[in-house]
Amino acid sequence: MDNDSRAHRALTSPILALNDITKRFNGISALESVSLSIEAGRITALLGENGAGKTTLMRIAFGMIQPDAGSILVDGRRAHFHSPSDAIAAGIGMVHQQFSLIPAMTVSENVALGGKGRFSSKEIASRLHEVSERTGLTIDPHARVADLSSAERQKLEIIRTIAHDARVMILDEPTAVLTPRDTAELFTQLRAFAVSGGAVILITHKLTDALEHGDDVSVLRRGHLVLSSRMSKLTEATLVTAMLGNAPHVLSARESRSAPSRVAASLVQATIHTKSRLTAMTVTLQVRAGEIVGVSGLDGAATPLLRVLAGRVKPVSGEVKLPQEIGFVPENRRDEALIEDFSLAENFALAGAGRRQGLMQWHAMEADTRDVISVFDVRTPGTAAFPAKLSGGNQQRFVLGRELIKRPDLLVLENPTQGLDVNASVFVHERIRRARNDGAAVVFYSSDVDELASLSDRVVVVSGSSLTEVSADRDEIGRALLSVERNDER
C-alpha cells in the first residue's frame, strides 16, 4: 500500500466497523454476514422489527457475545472483544434498555462503578465537569440515583459512558421510557456528543426517531442487512418497505376458514392495566368460535390483554365473558408453562390443578400424557422425563398438546413459535388452525408481523391505550404498528 492511499484510508476510515458478522443461536441464524460502519460525528440509526437482530449485533460490538464469523475494526485496526471491558477500553460504550444503575448510590458513585483503583469523589467530580464542558451535559454529582427521574437516569448513563472515554455510544431503544419532551432533550444530548467528535448508534424500531435524528441509517430484517444509507436520501416509505420487506412469508400460506359462529369470549369496556401498571387501557373485543384473532403490539404491550382473555388476570373493571375451558400457552415456557422439577405426567396434571378436588387420578393422567406425546409427536423418553430433557420445540408441542387435548372453547397463545425451528413452527400453526376448524376460538399474540398475517383471520393492534382492528395484511399491520407509535409521541 502506498503512502497516499494509506493517508486516504486514515482520513475516511470509520471509527468502528463490523465486517461480515454472522451469529447463530442453537443453529438458528440471528445475523447473516452483516456489515456496518460507523463514522465519528454522526448519529447512525439501526432500524428493524423485534427480533431482526439489532440488539444481537450491538451486543457483539460491545463484547457481550462473540460472533461466529466476521471481524470488528476500531479505527481501522482489528479488535477482539472478549468482554464488555475490552470494548470499553477500545472506547465503545453502551446504554442499556434496562438501566444498570444502583439506585441507593449517588451519581458520582455510580460513575465510579466499573472503574479501577481508589474511589475519589473529587476526581469523579472533575471528570463530570470535563464532560459538561465538552458536551454541555450536566448533572449533580451528589444526587442519589433513586431520586432521579427516568430521563435523568438515562442522562446519567450517557454521561457515565462519556466519562469512561467512550467515542462510540450505543443506545438500545433509549426513547422507550421517555416522554416526548424528554425524548427531545435526549436527542439534544446525543447531538452534542456527536458534535464533540463521538459517534452514536441508536437501536430503535421507531421510525420517527430515525427519520428526525439519524444522519445515517441501517436496516436489519431477519438477520440480514437490507439497507444502509445516508438518511437524507431516504423517504419514510423506503424505510417501511425495508423494515417489513416485500417477500411473502415462507412459513405457511393463508387458508380460508369456515364462517365464525357464536361469540366465545368478549370484553366490553374492560379496563386493563398496561405492562408498566402505571396506565390502563379500556378495551372492547369479541372473539367468535371458529376464528383466529391475531394480536399485535410493541414490546409486550399486548400481554395484559392476552392474560385477561386467558382468565389469568382480572381486569380492573368492565364486563368479561370467558368460556369454561380455556387453553393458554404463555410465551415464557420455562417459568410459566412448565415446572422443571416435575415429570411430564406431573406437568400434564398441572393444567387444571387449581380446581381439582380429592385424589389425583394418576393412571388416567399418565394415559392422557401418553396421548399428548403421541398425538403431538413429542420426542421424549417417556412420561417420567423432565422437561429439561426435551428440546424447545418438543416442550412447545407438549404444552400445546396439554392445552388442546381438553378441547378448549378458547385457546390463547403468546408468541407460539418463538425460538422454534421451521418444522416445529409449521406444526404449531397446523395445530392452531385445526383447533379453529374444530370450533375453538383462538387468540394469539405474535411479535412477528408475517406470522400474524399468515395465521390470523382478523388482526387487532394494541397501542398505548387503545385497540385498532386492521386487515390481516403484513404491510397494514406493520404500518399500524409504526404509525401508531408516531401518534403516541405527538
Add this chain to the structure above:
Amino acid sequence: MNAELALVADALVRATPLIIAGLAVAFAFRGGVFNIGAEGQLLVGAIAATAVTLASSGSIGRFSVVLAVVAGALAGAAWAWIAAELKRRFHVLEIISTIMLNFIAIHLVSFLVRGPLQEPARIYPQTETFIKSGRLPLLVPGTRLHLGFALAILLAVTLAWVFNHTAFGFRVRATGASPAAARIAGLIDTDKTSLAVFLISGALAGIAGSVEVSGVTFALYENLSPGYGYTAIAVALIAGLNPIGIIASGIFFGILETGASALQREFAVPSSLASVVEAALIIGALTIAAVRGRHPIARVAES
C-alpha cells in the same frame, strides 16, 4: 428390664418430636414457605397442651390428652398464621419473622412458668405435673416409649399420601416448585395454598410440642425443647423433604443425641460432639443437594 430395650426406647422417644417437627419443616419447604419457626410453634403447642391438660384432665379423664394434642395443633397454626399474615400484608420474609417468633415463644414460656401457669407452691419455674390421665399412654410398658411415636409414624405416612395422591398435595408441591407456573399454567390460587401450608406446618410443629409435654415432660418449663425445632430442619433436609425419609432421619438424630448423652456419662466424651456431627451432616447434605440442584433449598439459595 432390658437395658438395651430402654436405650432404643429412649432414642425413639427423642426422635418423636424431631420427626413431627421435621414433617412440619418439610411440608412448609415443599410448599415454598420457609418456615424456620418450628421451634416457636412447638413451644406454643406445648403451652396450649399444658394449659388444656391442667384445666381438664381431672374432669374428663383420658379425653384430655386428645384435647391437648388438638389444642397444640391449633396454637402452632395460630403462631404460624402471624408470619403468614405479616407476609401477605407487609411482605415480611417468613425466614425472618418465624425466627423472631421463636424468641417470643421462648420468652412467653419463661413468663408463663413464672406467672399464670406456675405450680401452686410457686417455688420452681414450671407448671404443675400432669396427673396420670393427662399423659399419653405408653407404647411399650416398662420403657418411656409413648403413643406419640406411633402418631409421628402415622403423620409421616399421611403426609406422604397427601403429597403423592391428593389434589391439594399436588397444589402444594406445584406452588413450592414454581409459583409462576402454578398460577399461570395450573390456575392455582397460590396465596391460598401458601396460607394453608403455613397453617398446616405450624399445626404439625404444635403437635410435636404437645406430644412432648403429654408424653415425656408432663409439665411445662423453660428449656423444654433442646432446639427440636432447629434440629428438625436438619432432619427434614437430610431426608430430602421426603416424609417417609424423615422417619429414618428423625430416628437417626434421636440415636445420635441419646447416644451422645450416654457416651458422656460412660466415657466422658463431650456430648457436644453430637452437635458437631449433626452440623457436618447438614453441610454435607446441603452440598450434595446444591450440586444435584434439584432441592428446593438449592432454589432458595439461587433466588
